[in-house]
Amino acid sequence: MAERLTDWKKSLDVAFFATRMNFRSHLVHPGEVVLANLGALVQAVSGAAVFMLALSTTGVIHGWTLAQWAVLTGFTAVARALWNTVFFGTLDIPDMVRSGELDHYLVRPANPLMLILFSKVDTDVWIEIVIGLTTMGVALHVSGTELTAQVMLFIPVALIGAALVFAAMHLAVTSLSFWLRHDAMLSMLIWRLDSFAQLPMSFYPKWVLAAFSTVVPFAFVGYYPCLYILGKTSSPLVWAFPLAGPLLMIPAVVLWRRGLTRYSSTGT
Amino acid sequence: MRVHLDAVQRSYHVRRRPETGSRLTRLVRRERSEVEALRGIDLRIEPGESVGYIGLNGAGKSTTMKLVSGILAPTAGRVTVDGRDPHRERRALSADLGYLAAQRASLWWDLPVKDSYELIRRVYGIEPALFRRRREELVARLDIGKHLNTPVRELSLGNRTRAELVGTLLHAPRLLLLDEPTIGLDIFAREAICGLLKDIRETSAPTIVMASHDLRDVEAVCDRIVMIDAGRLVHDGKIAELRGLGGGTRRLVVHHAEGHVLPSAPGLVPVRTAARTVTTFEYAQGDLPPEILSALFSDPLVDDVQLEAPSLEQLIKTLYRKAG
Numbered sequence: 001m002a003e004r005l006t007d008w009k010k011s012l013d014v015a016f017f018a019t020r021m022n023f024r025s026h027l028v029h030p031g032e033v034v035l036a037n038l039g040a041l042v043q044a045v046s047g048a049a050v051f052m053l054a055l056s057t058t059g060v061i062h063g064w065t066l067a068q069w070a071v072l073t074g075f076t077a078v079a080r081a082l083w084n085t086v087f088f089g090t091l092d093i094p095d096m097v098r099s100g101e102l103d104h105y106l107v108r109p110a111n112p113l114m115l116i117l118f119s120k121v122d123t124d125v126w127i128e129i130v131i132g133l134t135t136m137g138v139a140l141h142v143s144g145t146e147l148t149a150q151v152m153l154f155i156p157v158a159l160i161g162a163a164l165v166f167a168a169m170h171l172a173v174t175s176l177s178f179w180l181r182h183d184a185m186l187s188m189l190i191w192r193l194d195s196f197a198q199l200p201m202s203f204y205p206k207w208v209l210a211a212f213s214t215v216v217p218f219a220f221v222g223y224y225p226c227l228y229i230l231g232k233t234s235s236p237l238v239w240a241f242p243l244a245g246p247l248l249m250i251p252a253v254v255l256w257r258r259g260l261t262r263y264s265s266t267g268t
Numbered sequence: 269m270r271v272h273l274d275a276v277q278r279s280y281h282v283r284r285r286p287e288t289g290s291r292l293t294r295l296v297r298r299e300r301s302e303v304e305a306l307r308g309i310d311l312r313i314e315p316g317e318s319v320g321y322i323g324l325n326g327a328g329k330s331t332t333m334k335l336v337s338g339i340l341a342p343t344a345g346r347v348t349v350d351g352r353d354p355h356r357e358r359r360a361l362s363a364d365l366g367y368l369a370a371q372r373a374s375l376w377w378d379l380p381v382k383d384s385y386e387l388i389r390r391v392y393g394i395e396p397a398l399f400r401r402r403r404e405e406l407v408a409r410l411d412i413g414k415h416l417n418t419p420v421r422e423l424s425l426g427n428r429t430r431a432e433l434v435g436t437l438l439h440a441p442r443l444l445l446l447d448e449p450t451i452g453l454d455i456f457a458r459e460a461i462c463g464l465l466k467d468i469r470e471t472s473a474p475t476i477v478m479a480s481h482d483l484r485d486v487e488a489v490c491d492r493i494v495m496i497d498a499g500r501l502v503h504d505g506k507i508a509e510l511r512g513l514g515g516g517t518r519r520l521v522v523h524h525a526e527g528h529v530l531p532s533a534p535g536l537v538p539v540r541t542a543a544r545t546v547t548t549f550e551y552a553q554g555d556l557p558p559e560i561l562s563a564l565f566s567d568p569l570v571d572d573v574q575l576e577a578p579s580l581e582q583l584i585k586t587l588y589r590k591a592g
Contacts, residue, residue, distance in 0.1 A: 010390070010391075010393060013390055014387065014390045014391055017386070017387060017390055018376075018387060021376070021379050021383045021386075021387065022378070022379075024379075024383070100372065101372065103334070103339050103367075103369065103372060103374075104367075104369075104372065104373075104374035106337075106338070106339050106358060106362075107337050107338070107339065107358075107362050107365055107367040107374075108362055108391050108392075109359050109360070109362045109363040109391065109392060109393075110359070110391045111359075115391075119376060261341065263339070263340070264280050264281075264340070265334050265339050265340055
């Protein structure tokens with residue numbers, strides 16, 4: 001137990017240092033950072049502007065007002081940005097497997113997945129977090145949602161859970177690269193599919209909702225948590241939804257570990 | 269550390285586009301086949317030994333390195349490092365392992381060299397004062413002090429390899445696996461690296477396995493040579509023993525005036541060459557009559573006389589020809 005605690009302490013120390021170093025390395029090229037942030041700002045602001053405009057209308061689609069939809073969009077954007085902050089490096093796993101670059105993560109006395117995670121950070125996500133939180137805050141106000149203490153507590157817990165759902169799905173898919181040498185298209189498909197998480201699932205036929213709750217569980221990212229935040233359900237079971245993220249991480253990490261045993265480390 | 273390989277085999281599955289069939293078939297279908305990288309390797313490396321692991325491209329050198337480091341698991345047979353399975357106990361064993369594959373960066377590409385070293389310090393849990401002392405020694409030895417603040421990606425190949433070697437040695441590994449550490453380097457970088465490795469071998473005696481194409485480097489650092497060809501071991505012995513395998517054949521090379529007729533002697537076999545002013549003979553070691561040498565040295569039409577032992581490269585070529 002003491003050994004495991006020391007191991008975790010060391011992993012955290014390495015993680016914080018690697019993250020700090022990564023930010024510093026990005027700042028070596030401030031021009032690139034400014035451009036990347038500007039791009040992210042334009043994208044986030046334009047998306048938010050459309051919603052702000054739409055909020056002035058009072059239309060209801062499948063039981064969701066546009067303001068409620070904006071809450072879902074803001075919530076999902078923040079969850080996605082949180083995932084990006086920590087798990088951005090997992091997107092490089094297929095390339096590492098193909099090129100054999102994974103080798104040098106495997107010969108260190110540290111968890112290779114942790115080393116991959118903290119070797120790369122995305123520096124422009126803070127804009128997405130700020131815009132997402134602003135969109136969510138404004139939309140919650142406009143939609144007239146009652147922000148009880150439970151809801152205020154639920155939001156951060158659900159955001160972490162949602163970020164882990166994203167992380168689990170992307171880790172599972174990128175880990176398939178140990179079996180499929182060309183899984184880039186699958187990663188891209190998941191990447192594209194996650195935009196569906198921003199839409200209320202009641203828009204879709206029941207079988208699509210079932211698919212988004214099981215096969216590609218994007219419904220757990222924003223839809224189910226927002227049902228509770230927006231007062232569309234009062235079931236105490238909603239508190240179990242944030243557990244979907246950690247639970248989904250278990251098979252994803254198992255798949256990653258299985259994949260490591262199949263790693264063939266091409267070339268010299 | 270003690271490294272044992274017992275009947276180790278390792279194969280890879282590859283998928284190739286079929287050579288026959290319709291255009292659509294060739295576009296969509298992939299044929300699966302198996303490539304045998306290692307075909308039953310038995311090897312014993314004792315603690316403190318330094319072994320040059322040589323072989324042609326694709327012979328299985330890197331695969332062996334990856335099996336010993338625990339990156340790969342064998343398809344059949346057994347690999348142990350100090351009696352432990354390196355694939356199953358990779359993390360535990362990696363604390364004592366230094367692995368350098370020169371064609372791949374192991375330092376963090378975007379970070380300045382010194383930050384990469386600090387990250388290594390934290391990953392290996394090296395005590396700060398000890399880390400500083402080792403870093404200063406190694407950096408001074410390989411003369412990369414002025415590059416410590418440069419991001420790794422901006423270094424030349426020579427400086428990057430030096431920086432990588434420092435990173436590999438910072439935690440004082442007891443097993444050093446070096447895969448082509450001097451490939452593509454100039455003479456100064458190679459000398460610096462080989463000199464450092466030789467010193468480390470003499471002072472702290474880690475087990476060293478060095479895969480290389482360059483036999484000069486192997487000779488400078490190692491005292492034992494293991495040769496591998498198409499996944500099979502073809503030679504394993506001391507460098508001195510390898511020299512003995514040359515059959516004792518030596519060469520006598522004489523530079524002389526054009527058209528000059530040289531004296532002959534029994535056992536001295538002329539070797540056909542195109543040069544008119546150079547004549548080469550082969551003879552068995554110990555069979556060169558001393559009177560021939562005195563005659564050559566006193567001959568005014570002879571400019572130079574050279575006695576040559578076969579180079580390590582020639583001996584290895586001979587071994588490969590015998591093997592296959």
